[in-house]
Amino acid sequence: MGKKEVNIGLIGFGTVGTGVVRLVHAYQEDLYKQTGVSIHIERILIKDPLKERPLSVQHGLLTTDPSTLLNDPNIDIVIEVMGGIEPAKTYIQKALEKGKHVVTANKDLMALYGDELLQLAARCGCDLYYEASVAGGIPILKTITDGFSSDRITKMIGIVNGTTNYILTKMMREAVSFEEALKEAQRLGYAEQDPTSDVDGLDAARKMAILASLGFHTGINVDDVSCKGIGGITVEDLNFAKQLGYTMKLVGIAKRDEWGIEVSVEPTLVKDTHPLAAVNDVFNAVYVYGEAVGETMFYGPGAGELPTATAVLSDLVSVVKNIQLGVTGKHMPLSYSEKVLKGKETIYAKFFLRLIVQDECGVLAKIAEWMAEEEISLEKVFQKPYIGDQSQAELILVTHFASKKSIEHVLDLLKQSDFIKEVKSCYRVEG
Numbered sequence: 038m039g040k041k042e043v044n045i046g047l048i049g050f051g052t053v054g055t056g057v058v059r060l061v062h063a064y065q066e067d068l069y070k071q072t073g074v075s076i077h078i079e080r081i082l083i084k085d086p087l088k089e090r091p092l093s094v095q096h097g098l099l100t101t102d103p104s105t106l107l108n109d110p111n112i113d114i115v116i117e118v119m120g121g122i123e124p125a126k127t128y129i130q131k132a133l134e135k136g137k138h139v140v141t142a143n144k145d146l147m148a149l150y151g152d153e154l155l156q157l158a159a160r161c162g163c164d165l166y167y168e169a170s171v172a173g174g175i176p177i178l179k180t181i182t183d184g185f186s187s188d189r190i191t192k193m194i195g196i197v198n199g200t201t202n203y204i205l206t207k208m209m210r211e212a213v214s215f216e217e218a219l220k221e222a223q224r225l226g227y228a229e230q231d232p233t234s235d236v237d238g239l240d241a242a243r244k245m246a247i248l249a250s251l252g253f254h255t256g257i258n259v260d261d262v263s264c265k266g267i268g269g270i271t272v273e274d275l276n277f278a279k280q281l282g283y284t285m286k287l288v289g290i291a292k293r294d295e296w297g298i299e300v301s302v303e304p305t306l307v308k309d310t311h312p313l314a315a316v317n318d319v320f321n322a323v324y325v326y327g328e329a330v331g332e333t334m335f336y337g338p339g340a341g342e343l344p345t346a347t348a349v350l351s352d353l354v355s356v357v358k359n360i361q362l363g364v365t366g367k368h369m370p371l372s373y374s375e376k377v378l379k380g381k382e383t384i385y386a387k388f389f390l391r392l393i394v395q396d397e398c399g400v401l402a403k404i405a406e407w408m409a410e411e412e413i414s415l416e417k418v419f420q421k422p423y424i425g426d427q428s429q430a431e432l433i434l435v436t437h438f439a440s441k442k443s444i445e446h447v448l449d450l451l452k453q454s455d456f457i458k459e460v461k462s463c464y465r466v467e468g
């Protein structure tokens with residue numbers, strides 16, 4: 038056992054950074070007992086020196102000059118919790134090149150440049166850990182890389198964005214408007230600096246790319262993830278979902294089978310009896326199916342100061358243990374499978390369609406005929422008068438499993454036909 042003290046350079050002192058400082062102080066003694074070293078925060082890089090902060094720190098600890106942190110030979114580990122691509126990427130590269138280990142919560146960066154940074158870390162003999170980047174406080178990356186090393190993961194289904202889950206829960210349960218719910222999520226520190234990445238699904242897509250890469254042992258990029266956000270969801274959609282026994286969730290799916298891998302993020306109607314339907318507010322959950330173990334589910338807070346800080350701290354403890362044992366920078370290869378992505382013709386799901394149709398003889402028969410031609414069979418059909426116009430009806434269809442290609446073809450036919458007045462919505466159904 039070498040060191041008596043490990044010095045940390047913290048980049049970012051916002052929601053997560055503040056949580057990290059609080060926990061390092063609160064758990065100082067436990068951390069010492071686990072690792073045999075004192076963990077000391079040596080410097081904190083911020084942007085705005087005039088900002089009021091919820092936590093005061095010792096004079097001289099804060100700096101706006103990155104070189105005082107990156108060039109300080111006393112700093113052993115850099116924790117990056119500032120977010121974004123640049124200058125975060127350059128700071129992490131510089132830290133690794135200087136022989137400093139890195140812990141980051143940055144999924145934007147890890148989803149885009151994870152491979153490059155991990156390779157650099159290996160070349161520099163350094164550790165690079167990023168547990169906080171996916172599902173906040175749930176220790177899901179360690180679970181997948183270590184816990185599932187004895188199994189073959191076939192599917193992961195997750196609610197991996199806390200902000201959108203919080204918004205959808207507030208809209209469905211309390212009829213709070215989208216704007217109000219988003220503002221509250223921002224106030225609570227859940228949302229990204231630019232919350233469009235939460236709302237448009239990109240944050241979840243980045244997390245699913247990281248999960249799929251680790252779970253399927255191959256490099257899945259954000260561009261490989263088909264992604265749709267919650268922006269287009271209407272209160273009407275939510276009410277229909279509720280009446281029919283579904284809950285709307287932004288769901289990420291990563292699946293592999295004999296045709297290859299599919300990864301997607303999209304608003305999904307989850308059956309009320311499905312465990313994911315009970316995941317509310319800022320909570321996240323990831324269902325992992327292993328060939329041998331079967332179904333497992335991991336649940337916990339997906340964002341917020343202290344939950345996210347626990348993930349950062351747990352990585353920090355891993356690095357400190359590696360330093361003490363003299364095994365930093367030594368990792369077995371994780372990426373060894375060929376990447377084969379599935380086409381739409383082999384991506385199967387159930388779908389919910391809401392249509393405004395001409396209320397006349399033969400309409401349903403024609404729709405059923407188009408569906409049959411694509412080998413789509415219907416699980417549920419509901420019809421009710423359309424409030425806006427008595428000559429029209431609102432038709433809701435839930436299909437059995439159909440390929441994405443087939444459903445898209447039928448949607449094209451529906452949109453072009455004279456007797457379908459409007460295709461109001463089409464959602465994937467889970468459960």
Ligand SMILES: NC(=O)C1=CN([C@@H]2O[C@H](COP(=O)(O)OP(=O)(O)OC[C@H]3O[C@@H](n4cnc5c(N)ncnc54)[C@H](OP(=O)(O)O)[C@@H]3O)[C@@H](O)[C@H]2O)C=CC1
Binds near residue numbers: 084085119142
């Ligand atoms: N919030 C959450 O619940 C979660 C966040 N994450 C990730 O953690 C990271 C941090 O998120 P969060 O704490 O919410 O973000 P915040 O916006 O709350 O904090 C960002 C911090 O970084 C500092 N910073 C930003 N740009 C610069 C710069 N150019 N130079 C120096 N300092 C800079 C800011 O300084 P200043 O204070 O002076 O403005 C601030 O202290 C992100 O990657 C995010 O995706 C991951 C999981 C959950």
Ligand SMILES: N[C@@H](CC=O)C(=O)O
Binds near residue numbers: 173197200
């Ligand atoms: N904005 C993210 C923060 C955690 O990753 C979320 O809402 O999940």
Ligand code: NA
Binds near residue numbers: 168170171173175
């Ligand atoms: Na996590």
